[in-house]
Amino acid sequence: MTKKSNAGSTSAPGQFYGYGIQEARFLHHLLRSQPGDTVALECIDDVSGTQDGEKYAEQVKSGLAHNPISDRSIDLWKTFANWLNGRRSGKIPAGTKFILYVAQPYKGKIAQRLGDCESKQDAKAAIADIRKEFWGDAPEFAKRASIPEKLGKHLNVVLAASERALVDIIQAFALERGIGAPYEEIAAEVAAAPIGAENVEQILNQLAGWVHITIFDRIQKGQPAIVSRDEFHTEYVAAVRKFDRSDTILATFATPPSAQDLEAERLLDQTYLRQLNLIGAEQETIYDAMNTFLMAAIDRTQWAKRGYVHRSSFSEYEAALKRIWNSKKMAVKVQMRGESPEDFGTVLLSSCLEATVPLEGKTVSTHFTPGSFHKLANTLDVGWHPDFANLLKGSGSVADAA
Known part of the structure; x- marks a missing residue:
């Protein structure tokens, strides 16, 4: 009983932090959005949406306990396996951009190489080198049998996929790393707007609370957790004006009734x-x-x-x-x-x-x-x-x- 209790107390904060990172990224995407864009939570991916008419699907990794983009990380290969399965099933539409966001500033040789691929030739060369590293030389692939079961469950799905399917995802893949403090990143984004640095903390708290309540309310009602840029922008402008004291008069829109x-x-x-x-x-x-x-x-x-x-x-x-x-x-x-x-x-x-x-x-x-x-x-x-x-x-x- 004691062991079970200790395990629960250890994992719960990590789970809370992980979900908090998703909310933070949700807010970050809204701040970067343009008219007509949308942002969704736990729909086709951890965070997804449209930006300038382009669809994206983002996997969010907290990196609190380990490096999720190390070459032999189960998280890394599970992410690519999920994207492959999503494309095969049609859940993830063609033309979607794939983002892997890690909250901590971790490094990973393979993840970085895949993120740097700019052409089909780059992607094909990366696939060949990765197969050789994990499976050995073709056609025997003698090293494949020595891959640990938990890692192989996802890694082998990726390496066994068709070259065309892999190239499609790799060319649309981007790796983003944080500084270990997602809300500090968002605060910097807010501060970049001409609102006065002294108001950033208040505005950020207002927006973060609004995002949390809005998501919770939609999930509670059985609705998808999707927010449009337009409704967020209204809240954002209102929050800025609430804490901005640079103007001192509220102009009226009313005219005397007839x-x-x-x-x-x-x-x-x-x-x-x-x-x-x-x-x-x-x-x-x-x-x-x-x-x-x-x-x-x-x-x-x-x-x-x-x-x-x-x-x-x-x-x-x-x-x-x-x-x-x-x-x-x-x-x-x-x-x-x-x-x-x-x-x-x-x-x-x-x-x-x-x-x-x-x-x-x-x-x-x-x-x-x-x-x-x-x-x-x-x-x-x-x-x-x-x-x-x-x-x-x-x-x-x-x-x-x-």
């Missing part, structure tokens, strides 16, 4: 409008509320769509507004003691709408904070009348979907 839009909004009988009616708000206040509510919704949608604001920042912003509302409510309670509920609500509303609250440290247009307060009023997260929750409970409130 008279028809305002009339349609009024007919919806939204909960935030009922909140205003509870305190006897004047028509000017109600029209201003509809304007700011609709314009703030447009800005939220456009900022998120264009990656100007990270989605998580909207939740943080609304949490800040609720804290402001609660603080002002306590102050108004003292200030308006003995006054009517309507007057209480009018003072509280006015105090909240005067607040200036930045988003991701950037100044927002004058309609956004008031419109966001009305969004919270629409979902009954805040209110103006002292007893708004009980008075509007079960009234069929409509939450802003934007």
